[in-house]
Amino acid sequence: MRIAIGSDHRGYSIRPKIVTFLKNIGHEVIDMGTFSQSPVDYPDIAEAVAKKVASGEADRGILFCGTGLGMCIAANKIPGVRAAPCHDDLTAELSRRHNDANVLCLSADLLGERLITRIVEVWLNTPFEGGRHARRVEKIAEIEKELLQECCSKANQAANNPSHQQQEDQTLQA
Numbered sequence: 114m115r116i117a118i119g120s121d122h123r124g125y126s127i128r129p130k131i132v133t134f135l136k137n138i139g140h141e142v143i144d145m146g147t148f149s150q151s152p153v154d155y156p157d158i159a160e161a162v163a164k165k166v167a168s169g170e171a172d173r174g175i176l177f178c179g180t181g182l183g184m185c186i187a188a189n190k191i192p193g194v195r196a197a198p199c200h201d202d203l204t205a206e207l208s209r210r211h212n213d214a215n216v217l218c219l220s221a222d223l224l225g226e227r228l229i230t231r232i233v234e235v236w237l238n239t240p241f242e243g244g245r246h247a248r249r250v251e252k253i254a255e256i257e258k259e260l261l262q263e264c265c266s267k268a269n270q271a272a273n274n275p276s277h278q279q280q281e282d283q284t285l286q287a
Contacts, residue, residue, distance in 0.1 A: 121177070123179055134230055143171055149185070196217075197216070
């Protein structure tokens with residue numbers, strides 16, 4: 114499996130350990146950094162990893178930040194990504210079994226290395242259950258599709274009607 118992995122500065126010390134773990138159990142790793150302890154903005158890393166997953170360049174993604182929450186919020190902005198913050202075996206298993214999560218978000222500050230490794234292992238080895246859960250995951254994909262179409266439609270309208278866009282801009286400035 115190809116796994117894109119990334120962290121902000123808070124996850125800097127655990128990320129290389131998980132990269133090594135993943136390689137040792139036979140996975141191909143796309144390491145998106147960060148590669149120093151200098152502060153970075155987690156949305157940049159989350160976007161890079163999430164885009165690898167959404168494009169199919171990676172089968173799954175793993176993200177680390179202080180809590181795992183910021184990375185999760187940012188990654189879920191990318192259509193096709195179902196990122197889940199997990200904090201134990203059960204949330205890791207259910208995020209895969211029921212939600213078909215394709216990006217795992219972990220806290221570098223609140224979880225120890227042994228637990229992180231276990232969560233990653235459970236998450237990678239748990240299949241999507243399908244069945245009634247597939248219908249729900251499809252509904253999530255439909256929401257994304259509808260929102261993208263709506264946004265594209267509005268952008269096309271604005272591009273084809275510059276005076277309308279100028280009116281909207283003036284209204285926003287008022």
